[in-house]
Amino acid sequence: MTPRVETLPTQASREGSPWTGLGAVIMKEMADHLTSARMRILEILIVLTAVGTVYMTMQNIRENIGEDPFLFLRLFTTSREPLPAFVSFLGFLVPLIAISLAFDAINGEFNRRTMSRILAQPIYRDALLLGKFLAGLSTLSLVFSAIWLLIFGLGIVGLGLPPNGEEVARSLLFLLVTILYGGIWLALAMAFSVIFRQSATAALASIAVWLFFMVFWEIIASLMAQILSPVTYGLPEEVLAQAQVGMVLARLSPNTLYAEAMLAMLQPTIRSLGLILPSQMQGAILGAPLPLGQSMLLIWPQLTGLAAATILLFALGYVLFQRQEIRA
Amino acid sequence: MSKPVIETKDLTKKYGDFVAVDGLNLTVNASAGESDDKQPGVVFGLLGPNGAGKTTTILMLLGLTEPTSGSVRVLGFDPARQTLSVKARVGYIPDMVGFYDELTARENLVYIGKLNGIRREQIYERIDQAIQRVGLSDVADHPVGTFSRGMRQRLGVADVLIKQPQLIIMDEPTQGLDPEGARAFLTMIRSLKEEGITILLSSHLLHQVQAVCDRVGLFYRGKMVLEGTVEELARRVLGIAYRIYLDVEQPTNAVTEAFKDIRGVVGVKQLGATSYHVEATSDLRAEAAAAVVKSGGRLLKLDVEAQSLDDIYARYFEEVNHDAAS
Numbered sequence: 206m207t208p209r210v211e212t213l214p215t216q217a218s219r220e221g222s223p224w225t226g227l228g229a230v231i232m233k234e235m236a237d238h239l240t241s242a243r244m245r246i247l248e249i250l251i252v253l254t255a256v257g258t259v260y261m262t263m264q265n266i267r268e269n270i271g272e273d274p275f276l277f278l279r280l281f282t283t284s285r286e287p288l289p290a291f292v293s294f295l296g297f298l299v300p301l302i303a304i305s306l307a308f309d310a311i312n313g314e315f316n317r318r319t320m321s322r323i324l325a326q327p328i329y330r331d332a333l334l335l336g337k338f339l340a341g342l343s344t345l346s347l348v349f350s351a352i353w354l355l356i357f358g359l360g361i362v363g364l365g366l367p368p369n370g371e372e373v374a375r376s377l378l379f380l381l382v383t384i385l386y387g388g389i390w391l392a393l394a395m396a397f398s399v400i401f402r403q404s405a406t407a408a409l410a411s412i413a414v415w416l417f418f419m420v421f422w423e424i425i426a427s428l429m430a431q432i433l434s435p436v437t438y439g440l441p442e443e444v445l446a447q448a449q450v451g452m453v454l455a456r457l458s459p460n461t462l463y464a465e466a467m468l469a470m471l472q473p474t475i476r477s478l479g480l481i482l483p484s485q486m487q488g489a490i491l492g493a494p495l496p497l498g499q500s501m502l503l504i505w506p507q508l509t510g511l512a513a514a515t516i517l518l519f520a521l522g523y524v525l526f527q528r529q530e531i532r533a
Numbered sequence: 534m535s536k537p538v539i540e541t542k543d544l545t546k547k548y549g550d551f552v553a554v555d556g557l558n559l560t561v562n563a564s565a566g567e568s569d570d571k572q573p574g575v576v577f578g579l580l581g582p583n584g585a586g587k588t589t590t591i592l593m594l595l596g597l598t599e600p601t602s603g604s605v606r607v608l609g610f611d612p613a614r615q616t617l618s619v620k621a622r623v624g625y626i627p628d629m630v631g632f633y634d635e636l637t638a639r640e641n642l643v644y645i646g647k648l649n650g651i652r653r654e655q656i657y658e659r660i661d662q663a664i665q666r667v668g669l670s671d672v673a674d675h676p677v678g679t680f681s682r683g684m685r686q687r688l689g690v691a692d693v694l695i696k697q698p699q700l701i702i703m704d705e706p707t708q709g710l711d712p713e714g715a716r717a718f719l720t721m722i723r724s725l726k727e728e729g730i731t732i733l734l735s736s737h738l739l740h741q742v743q744a745v746c747d748r749v750g751l752f753y754r755g756k757m758v759l760e761g762t763v764e765e766l767a768r769r770v771l772g773i774a775y776r777i778y779l780d781v782e783q784p785t786n787a788v789t790e791a792f793k794d795i796r797g798v799v800g801v802k803q804l805g806a807t808s809y810h811v812e813a814t815s816d817l818r819a820e821a822a823a824a825v826v827k828s829g830g831r832l833l834k835l836d837v838e839a840q841s842l843d844d845i846y847a848r849y850f851e852e853v854n855h856d857a858a859s
């Protein structure tokens with residue numbers, strides 16, 4: 206062999222930006238999402254939910270009008286038989302939509318044999334994965350923003366009065382929390398789509414995780430709390446300690462974090478998400494709403510937790526995808 | 534001499550204990566000519582049984598898999614570090630190329646164009662040219678889901694032409710094509726070569742490789758065991774490259790002796806009363822004809838057959854297996 210090979214300079218780091226082609230991936234993926242039949246079904250489902258719950262709520266609100274300074278927020282949280290409140294619907298609709306957007310993100314490309322062709326273009330894998338994630342997140346944002354506007358529109362027509370500034374701000378933050386919550390499931394489903402070569406397996410695994418947190422985690426958390434911090438003598442300190450351990454464990458679930466953040470945003474009268482002793486309530490005016498800034502402070506840990514979980518799950522998928530063999 | 538299109542040095546790839554590619558030294562030069570004028574490209578064929586390391590080598594050339602050790606240069610770039618430069622200049626048609634079935638041919642190509650960062654106004658022009666080139670203009674706006682295997686393969690060529698590559702790598706390009714489709718595809722490879730594009734293709738369809746490749750490399754267990762033109766390989770493996778058939782009226786022993794005296798003749802056989810075949814290391818038709826005439830015979834018929842890659846391949850693996858067994 207000629208010695209030419211050795212004299213060529215070796216570059217220490219990879220050239221160019223890892224985001225080359227990111228825009229193209231996002232545009233393509235969003236176009237796919239928005240035109241897919243899957244999305245149509247979910248859109249119909251969620252519009253039905255919004256219209257149905259808002260209609261039922263409106264009837265409830267009309268009966269008790271004038272009792273609440275935050276009427277618009279009640280649109281999201283009030284439930285009336287036989288339908289639960291819109292927010293409780295969201296608790297399981299959001300994961301469902303997010304999972305359905307991402308469970309075949311990576312393995313789908315392998316199954317269609319397009320992966321090696323796409324990666325043979327001058328882009329890095331980073332751009333493909335992040336592009337797919339951002340496209341999913343944008344689609345989620347788009348859908349939820351549309352529903353948010355729909356509910357507000359229905360509210361204005363139905364209630365006959367405009368929302369005040371704080372209601373708009375609080376419900377916008379609620380929208381943001383919902384999108385962050387969707388991000389977790391999107392990142393989870395995407396990580397599974399890297400791990401499993403079959404799309405169906407990835408979908409099933411994501412749904413299993415969702416069911417686990419939805420149904421079993423609360424039971425497990427209280428059981429674990431009983432084991433970790435048992436009440437032996439029935440002292441109030443022991444009971445308190447157990448409740449606190451139980452709460453810490455419950456908050457490992459994104460569902461709990463989302464539910465707490467959502468409640469604090471939409472119900473301004475909520476002043477604590479943890480345990481509160483009667484002594485701590487001394488001097489408080491019960492039922493008085495907190496200002497927005499204080500509610501924000503209340504849910505700041507929850508927001509951080511949701512964002513951190515999304516980033517961690519995305520990082521997991523990212524690392525696995527970077528190491529994956531491309532040969533189909 | 535310009536720098537080689539592909540140059541690997543002791544390239545090795547291991548998956549755990551399994552050695553997929555073992556110390557590969559491969560050099561593919563752009564063309565034999567010295568000048569910088571537009572020369573026809575070179576078609577290099579990678580041959581070998583399944584699992585011999587062909588696809589792994591291709592993935593390393595594209596930077597899609599990192600080598601365990603050794604070095605690779607493609608068009609002078611290191612695919613592991615200068616991935617974008619390599620991938621912007623090299624077109625890759627994977628084995629059983631896949632497209633987004635719900636999108637049209639044109640939409641599929643637009644996505645590729647955008648990923649390559651081609652300016653919007655240029656994309657459509659290049660796509661039209663590429664689609665026309667591969668003869669898919671009529672169906673450019675049909676969803677790819679309706680395409681046949683051959684059409685997909687041709688779309689795969691259009692797909693790499695968009696980036697105007699200097700090198701095209703094809704993995705098993707004619708696998709699964711009907712004979713007519715395969716022939717059309719080989720014609721397309723030749724016309725790409727005429728444009729100065731270097732082509733590396735892997736295949737185990739030997740007669741097709743022989744039909745288009747200027748040089749071939751034979752892979753076996755991660756090593757390139759033979760490399761050269763088909764003629765060179767025939768000489769190395771079979772000892773002969775050509776078999777010349779002659780019919781001579783009233784043959785005499787003098788004719789046989791005259792054949793044996795020609796330099797480069799390996800063997801002479803008399804097949805029937807009047808016909809001979811002469812095995813030679815190069816094309817010696819003229820010399821054989823002269824020998825017949827000189828020795829007083831009357832030449833009736835003269836024919837030549839180049840050794841096929843099939844024979845070389847079969848013989849080589851026969852020997853390898855024989856050695857392994859003993």
